[in-house]
Amino acid sequence: MQRYANPGRFLRLADAILPWAAGLAAALILLGLYLGLIKSPADYQQGDSVRIMYVHVPAAWMALFCYLTIAAASFVALVWRHPLAHLVAKAASPVGAGFTFVALVTGSLWGKPTWGTWWVWDGRLTSVLVLFFLYLGHIALFTAFDDPRRGQKAAAILALVGVVNLPIIKFSVDWWSTLHQPASVFRLDGPTIHPDLLWPLLVMGLGFMAYFLAVLLVRVKDEVLSARLRALALVQAGV
Amino acid sequence: MKVLLALIGRDLRLVWRQRGEPLIGVAFFLLAALLFPFGVGPDTDLLRQIAPGIVWVAALFAVVLSLERPFHADHEDGTLEQLALTALPLPLLVLAKALVHWLTSGLLLVLAAPLIAVIYDLPGELLPVLLLALLLGTPILSLLGIVVAATTLGARRGSILIPLLALPLFVPVLILGVLAVEAAASGLPARPHLLLLAAGLLLALPLALLAGPAALRQALDEG
Numbered sequence: 051m052q053r054y055a056n057p058g059r060f061l062r063l064a065d066a067i068l069p070w071a072a073g074l075a076a077a078l079i080l081l082g083l084y085l086g087l088i089k090s091p092a093d094y095q096q097g098d099s100v101r102i103m104y105v106h107v108p109a110a111w112m113a114l115f116c117y118l119t120i121a122a123a124s125f126v127a128l129v130w131r132h133p134l135a136h137l138v139a140k141a142a143s144p145v146g147a148g149f150t151f152v153a154l155v156t157g158s159l160w161g162k163p164t165w166g167t168w169w170v171w172d173g174r175l176t177s178v179l180v181l182f183f184l185y186l187g188h189i190a191l192f193t194a195f196d197d198p199r200r201g202q203k204a205a206a207i208l209a210l211v212g213v214v215n216l217p218i219i220k221f222s223v224d225w226w227s228t229l230h231q232p233a234s235v236f237r238l239d240g241p242t243i244h245p246d247l248l249w250p251l252l253v254m255g256l257g258f259m260a261y262f263l264a265v266l267l268v269r270v271k272d273e274v275l276s277a278r279l280r281a282l283a284l285v286q287a288g289v
Numbered sequence: 290m291k292v293l294l295a296l297i298g299r300d301l302r303l304v305w306r307q308r309g310e311p312l313i314g315v316a317f318f319l320l321a322a323l324l325f326p327f328g329v330g331p332d333t334d335l336l337r338q339i340a341p342g343i344v345w346v347a348a349l350f351a352v353v354l355s356l357e358r359p360f361h362a363d364h365e366d367g368t369l370e371q372l373a374l375t376a377l378p379l380p381l382l383v384l385a386k387a388l389v390h391w392l393t394s395g396l397l398l399v400l401a402a403p404l405i406a407v408i409y410d411l412p413g414e415l416l417p418v419l420l421l422a423l424l425l426g427t428p429i430l431s432l433l434g435i436v437v438a439a440t441t442l443g444a445r446r447g448s449i450l451i452p453l454l455a456l457p458l459f460v461p462v463l464i465l466g467v468l469a470v471e472a473a474a475s476g477l478p479a480r481p482h483l484l485l486l487a488a489g490l491l492l493a494l495p496l497a498l499l500a501g502p503a504a505l506r507q508a509l510d511e512g
Contacts, residue, residue: 128503176464180457187454194444203507204440207500208454211436214496218461 057274060134064267071264078257085250099163104250106156108258109149113181114216116146116262120188121213124206134270136202137277139209140192141269145262147185154178177218184212292377293385300359300389310358311393315401318351322405333410340409341419341470345463347405348398348423352430353452353459355394356438359386364442364508373509383501387428387435395427418473418483422466425486432490432497433458439504462489 086104120139127135157175158168169175188205195201304311325343326336363369372382402423406416437455441447469482 176460180460183453183457187450187457190450190453191440191444194441194446194450196445200443200507200510204444204504207440207504207507208437211433211496211500212458214492215457215461 057134057278061271061274064271068264068267068271071260071267075257075260075264078253078260082250082254082257085253090246090250099160100247102156102160103247104254106153106160107251108255109156110153110178111255112258112262113146113150113153113178115259116142116149117181117184117209117212117216119266120146120209121216124209127202128206128210134274136206137270137273138266139206140202141266141273143185143188143192143205145265145269147182147189149258149262150178150182150185154182177215180215184215188212292375293381296372296377296382296385297389300386301392304358304389304393311355311397314351314355314394315397317354318347318398318401319404321347321350323408336409337411340406340411341415341474342467343409344402344405344419344423345426345466348395348402348427349430349456349459349463351398352394352427352434353455355390356434356451356455357448358393359390359435360438360442360505360508361447369442369505370509373505379502379505380498383435383439383498383505387431387497387501390435391428391431395423395431398427399423412474415470415473418479419470421483422469422479422486425483425490426462426466429462429486429490429493430459432493436497436500436504439501439508442504442508462486465489 082104087101090101119142123135123138123142126132127139154175157178161170162168188209191208192201192205195204322343325339329335329339360369363372373379377385399420402420403416406419411419434451434455437458438451441450441454444450465482465486469479469486472482473479
């Protein structure tokens with residue numbers, strides 16, 4: 051891990067991975083959309099609106115996964131003072147907020163024809179909304195300091211304190227069983243969802259994951275290069 | 290230990306000599322709770338039903354508003370750096386600050402809550418549950434809040450940041466606190482919710498004592 055603290059080495063690695071990740075994301079998402087929107091059958095109760103799920107569920111998975119990434123990066127950054135980990139946390143935050151927003155909006159669009167309402171104060175919905183605000187707070191704290199290094203550390207501590215919310219979101223549907231359906235993919239006794247619906251979902255999930263990796267690499271590269279630009283500008287000003 | 294007691298005494302004295310401050314917090318708490326009848330109308334049944342939620346939400350706001358007190362003044366005039374240089378370990382410093390904050394904010398809210406309960410005509414047998422839930426929940430708010438306040442030391446717009454960062458973290462406490470009273474209201478045992486709140490307190494304590502010092506350290510590094 052410390053090997054990749056060297057920004058030059060990281061940039062070379064990122065350049066090597068980036069086209070693969072981006073290509074994989076495009077291919078998987080296109081395939082997932084084809085499987086989900088055209089190939090898979092409509093649900094016998096929900097009709098075609100079930101297809102919203104192929105975007106909603108992976109986005110919700112990624113909303114949690116992004117936060118987990120931020121928390122892990124923050125932990126690494128605080129414990130080993132890994133300079134790139136801070137940049138990863140900073141780069142992942144707006145992406146995670148985006149995924150959370152997509153999950154909320156698609157859920158709302160699906161809820162209107164299915165539940166008959168845009169929004170219910172159900173445990174899962176509420177805790178995902180809270181997650182969205184955690185992302186906003188993380189972004190706000192990052193940019194609130196004149197010295198960017200201080201913002202990094204403060205945001206890392208905040209991210210780690212906020213991790214308490216992740217299990218609450220994951221298990222909220224089991225604790226407050228209201229409108230949102232319980233987990234149907236990741237269960238001890240195997241998925242309860244039909245394979246025709248499961249495959250497009252998994253393909254989309256992997257596609258979203260590859261997309262996240264690609265965007266994350268671009269954003270971290272951008273952060274590294276801007277830091278280098280700042281350093282060069284300082285050197286020039288000093289001379 | 291002596292330093293710890295001296296610090297707690299100093300902070301309490303400071304708050305006491307600025308008289309108004311904690312009382313303004315309590316006044317805000319009462320006023321915020323009294324705005325709801327104007328908003329939803331004077332329907333007694335409805336108000337009785339939402340009273341626990343109102344007490345909790347108003348308490349959350351009152352706590353968030355008082356979070357700037359523990360560290361910011363000390364940070365600005367350099368006292369915080371002096372405190373960090375004393376023999377007192379940073380976790381104990383955080384603990385002392387959280388304790389003083391709770392005594393001058395959370396505890397006062399617990400004492401003021403019966404007043405709101407009376408005005409909203411909350412059934413008498415629910416009051417002990419509400420107070421117990423507040424008694425368990427407000428220390429969690431103080432512990433988490435103080436960590437958040439420490440991370441914003443030296444930030445631009447610090448006072449606006451605190452509510453944005455703290456309120457999402459407070460939501461689980463709010464949910465459990467209201468659930469406890471609602472369970473009691475519908476004849477179910479409130480005990481599980483209260484136990485979960487107590488568990489939350491036991492979890493928040495080490496969390497705050499780990500994260501608080503880390504946040505203080507990064508705030509003190511800058512100089």
